[in-house]
Amino acid sequence: MGGSLAGALRGQCDAVVGVARRAETIDTALERGLIDGGTTELRSVTQGFDVVIFAVPVRAIVRMLHEFGPAFQPGCLVMDLGSTKTHIVAAMETLPRGVQPIGGHPMCGKETAGIESADPSIYSGCAFVLTPLLRTSDEARTLSLELVQSIGGYPLVLAPDRHDRLVATVSHLPYLIACALVATGQDAAASDPAVWEIAASGFSDMTRLSASDVTMMSDILLTNRDEVLRAFNVFEGQFRNLAQLLTSSDETGLQAALSSVRDCRVELS
Amino acid sequence: MGGSLAGALRGQCDAVVGVARRAETIDTALERGLIDGGTTELRSVTQGFDVVIFAVPVRAIVRMLHEFGPAFQPGCLVMDLGSTKTHIVAAMETLPRGVQPIGGHPMCGKETAGIESADPSIYSGCAFVLTPLLRTSDEARTLSLELVQSIGGYPLVLAPDRHDRLVATVSHLPYLIACALVATGQDAAASDPAVWEIAASGFSDMTRLSASDVTMMSDILLTNRDEVLRAFNVFEGQFRNLAQLLTSSDETGLQAALSSVRDCRVELS
Numbered sequence: 001m002g003g004s005l006a007g008a009l010r011g012q013c014d015a016v017v018g019v020a021r022r023a024e025t026i027d028t029a030l031e032r033g034l035i036d037g038g039t040t041e042l043r044s045v046t047q048g049f050d051v052v053i054f055a056v057p058v059r060a061i062v063r064m065l066h067e068f069g070p071a072f073q074p075g076c077l078v079m080d081l082g083s084t085k086t087h088i089v090a091a092m093e094t095l096p097r098g099v100q101p102i103g104g105h106p107m108c109g110k111e112t113a114g115i116e117s118a119d120p121s122i123y124s125g126c127a128f129v130l131t132p133l134l135r136t137s138d139e140a141r142t143l144s145l146e147l148v149q150s151i152g153g154y155p156l157v158l159a160p161d162r163h164d165r166l167v168a169t170v171s172h173l174p175y176l177i178a179c180a181l182v183a184t185g186q187d188a189a190a191s192d193p194a195v196w197e198i199a200a201s202g203f204s205d206m207t208r209l210s211a212s213d214v215t216m217m218s219d220i221l222l223t224n225r226d227e228v229l230r231a232f233n234v235f236e237g238q239f240r241n242l243a244q245l246l247t248s249s250d251e252t253g254l255q256a257a258l259s260s261v262r263d264c265r266v267e268l269s
Numbered sequence: 270m271g272g273s274l275a276g277a278l279r280g281q282c283d284a285v286v287g288v289a290r291r292a293e294t295i296d297t298a299l300e301r302g303l304i305d306g307g308t309t310e311l312r313s314v315t316q317g318f319d320v321v322i323f324a325v326p327v328r329a330i331v332r333m334l335h336e337f338g339p340a341f342q343p344g345c346l347v348m349d350l351g352s353t354k355t356h357i358v359a360a361m362e363t364l365p366r367g368v369q370p371i372g373g374h375p376m377c378g379k380e381t382a383g384i385e386s387a388d389p390s391i392y393s394g395c396a397f398v399l400t401p402l403l404r405t406s407d408e409a410r411t412l413s414l415e416l417v418q419s420i421g422g423y424p425l426v427l428a429p430d431r432h433d434r435l436v437a438t439v440s441h442l443p444y445l446i447a448c449a450l451v452a453t454g455q456d457a458a459a460s461d462p463a464v465w466e467i468a469a470s471g472f473s474d475m476t477r478l479s480a481s482d483v484t485m486m487s488d489i490l491l492t493n494r495d496e497v498l499r500a501f502n503v504f505e506g507q508f509r510n511l512a513q514l515l516t517s518s519d520e521t522g523l524q525a526a527l528s529s530v531r532d533c534r535v536e537l538s
Contacts, residue, residue, distance in 0.1 A: 015347055024319050068474055088388060106285060107469040127467050154467060163467075169457045170468040174475040177446055180508035180529045185501050188438045196430075198396050199439040200376040205474045206443040210534045214527045221523070232512050234456050236505070239449035254490070258483045261451045265479045268465060 001081050001109060003118030007034040008151040012121075019045055020115075028115045028239025046071035051147070053104070054080040057219040058087060064090040074098025077140050079147075081106060083132045083167065083216075085160035085222040091147060100140035103131035103160060105167075106153060113213045124152035131160045168227035173235055175217060176228070178209040270350050270378060271324025276303040277420035287391030288314055289384075297384045315340035320416070322373070323349040325370075325447045326488040327356060334360040343367025346409050348416075349376060352436065352485075353493040354400045354429035361402060368411035372400035372429060374436075375422060393421035400429045437496035442504055444486060445497070447479040 003018075006029065010016045010044035018029045018038035026038035044263045046068050047051050049151070054061045061082045069091075072078060078101045082088045092101035128148040132141050148155040185203070188195045221228055245254040272287075275298065279285045287298045287307035295307035314321050315337050323330045330351045338360070341347060347370045351357045355373045361370035377395035397417040401410050417424040427435070454472070457464045490497055514523040 008298070016278055090500070107467050109469075112418065127469070129467065155425055156463070158463065161525070162461065162463075164465050166457065166461065166464050169453060169464055170472045172469055173453065174450060175473065176508065176511055177450065179527055179530045180504055180511055181443060181446065183507035183510075183526075184438060184442065184500065184504045186530070186533055187507070188435065188500075192431065192435060193277050194425070194427065194431075195435050195438055198376050198398065198435050200378075201393070202443055203439045203476050205477055205538070207447065207534055208474055208535075209471050210530050212526050212529075212531070214531055217527060218520055218524050222518060222520060228362065229512060229516060231453065231457075232508070235449055235453040236508075238452040238456070239445065239505075242445055242450075243498060246494055247498060249491060251491060255487050257452075257481050258448055258479075258486060259477055261448045261455070262477050262481070262483055264455055265451050265476055266478075268468070269473070269480070 001082075001106070001245065002053070003029055003032075003034050003115040004012075004120055004122050005053065005081065005106075005151070006057065007118055007120030008123050009147070010034065010036065012150045013051075017049070017065060029118070030266070034115070034118055034120070036223045043068060043071070046073070048073075049076060051077045051079065051143070051168045054078075054082070057216055058082040058084050059219055061088050062091045063094065069095045069099075072096060072099045073094050077102065077143055078099065079144060083171075083220045085129075085163045087223050089131055089133060089160040093135075094224050097257055100132055100137055102136050102140060102144045103133075104131075104144070104148075105129040105131075105163065107171075113216060120151075124146075126153050129155035129156050129158050129163050131163055142207075164224050165227050165230075168224055169234075170233040172224055172228045173231040175209045175212060176221070176232065177235070178207045182207050183209045225269070270382075271322070271373065272298055272301075272303050272384045273389055274324065274350065274375075274415075274420070275323065275392050276301070276387055276389030277392050278416070279303065279305065281419045282320075286318070288408075294384050298387070300382070300497045301387065303384075303387055303389070312337060312340070315342070317342075318345060319347065320412070323347075323351070326485055327351040327353050327492045328488055331356050331360045334364065338368075339366045339367060341368045345369065346371065346412055346414060348373045352440075352489045354398075354432045356492050358400055358402060358429040362404075369406055369408060370402055371405050371413045372398075372402075372432075373413070374398040374400075374432065375418075376440075382485060392417075395422050396425050398425050398427050398432050400427055400432055402516075420424060433493050434499075436495050437500040438495055441490060441497045442500040444481060445490070445501065446504070447476045451476050451479045506538045511527035 015036040018026055018035035020026050023040050029035045042168045061080050076099055080088055089103050094131050096103050106128045107121045131145050275285045275287055284305040287295055287304035289295055292309050298304045330349050345368055349357055358372050364370050375397045377391045399413050414424050
């Protein structure tokens with residue numbers, strides 16, 4: 001996500017500098033034309049940049065904000081791409097006076113992570129959540145909106161807890177469902193391997209998310225645990241409602257429930 | 270599915286004749302070049318054809334087999350495209366001696382039904398389940414295999430109850446999950462409509478099946494009820510296992526479970 005964003009921003013600002021732990025990452029980003037320059041000196045993020053954007057897992061962002069935060073200079077816009085916002089925004093509150101924090105989360109991405117998968121076009125037409133803090137200045141808010149629009153995204157300003165509640169439903173719950181569905185297939189395959197031979201495009205679409213990076217996803221789930229579990233409870237209730245209509249062979253009730261859902265889904269697409 | 274199959278078979282046999290209730294369906298199929306001829310006289314299916322393939326909902330196939338079955342002539346291959354097989358094969362058992370029944374279910378399709386959506390190419394590269402009966406002759410089995418291969422599908426011979434158990438896991442359960450996920454989104458949208466604004470491609474993929482035809486899907490679910498409910502119980506157990514690991518913030522256990530699933534899914538694709 002960071003490499004993709006660097007590539008999308010390059011040419012739209014004076015210079016895009018990549019900061020990464022591994023020199024290979026910087027080399028690849030330079031070769032692919034994603035950055036103007038780069039360094040493996042993580043601490044340099046605090047030195048002289050107008051905008052700093054953290055594109056690492058949620059808990060790594062929180063650690064870095066605590067580690068490097070005190071060294072940021074007033075006026076610097078400190079942003080991130082973390083998939084959950086409550087913990088990050090809480091850490092941003094501890095930044096020195098005058099530093100301008102704002103949370104960010106683009107609602108796009110790929111199953112494949114790493115600089116090799118970077119694609120500057122992924123932000124085009126994509127919702128980009130921004131979670132400003134009370135302390136964030138109007139100038140910093142405007143700059144963040146311009147940044148999102150410059151890469152083709154459309155900004156959506158939300159409070160961090162509201163963001164986390166919504167993504168639990170539309171993103172984290174679907175991931176866990178995809179995983180549980182693959183596990184159900186594995187269970188069936190244990191007694192009959194033919195299950196994989198007849199799995200068609202529908203099953204494939206329904207399980208695509210389960211191929212996501214496990215370290216990244218467990219970081220996301222553990223930093224949004226309560227909302228994810230709450231969304232699961234709602235989902236389980238909805239599923240049990242459908243299962244109950246099926247158990248009682250209530251065709252009229254089943255068709256009414258399925259039709260309501262179908263109308264909603266057709267309207268969305 | 271019937272129009273698609275007719276189009277795929279046309280030119281590979283002497284003549285493909287479409288039989289439908291509505292004259293408009295026949296007209297459209299003729300205009301689109303899917304059939305050589307057609308009729309709205311349903312009873313004509315019993316008269317002089319070498320192969321008859323029923324492409325209507327499961328319970329309609331069962332009704333038609335009982336209604337027209339006694340009039341079929343010995344040697345006629347009677348096949349179907351129904352999505353569940355146990356009820357259909359049971360009805361096929363009642364066909365007159367010498368009639369050659371075989372169940373069929375191509376593991377492909379579209380969310381959109383009807384002759385307007387017909388696409389003869391959908392069978393290419395697709396698994397096509399065949400469920401011969403004990404009474405089905407070797408010649409009829411061979412003819413059905415040739416039929417499937419002639420349209421680019423690969424035949425998969427299964428017992429009807431085994432077919433129904435497998436599709437419950439890879440097809441019917443995913444449909445109900447997609448529906449319950451949309452219903453969960455509707456529940457969230459009732460208190461915060463922004464949920465639809467941040468739903469991205471992952472949510473879209475995970476709910477695509479919920480746009481399927483409701484009449485067709487309820488017919489399928491009700492003719493495979495016990496297997497669908499059994500698959501749901503397995504799925505619920507798998508989901509609860511993941512939820513429990515999350516509840517207890519057991520990151521090691523969570524990552525192990527998610528990695529096992531991810532490895533399986535990556536290998537499938």
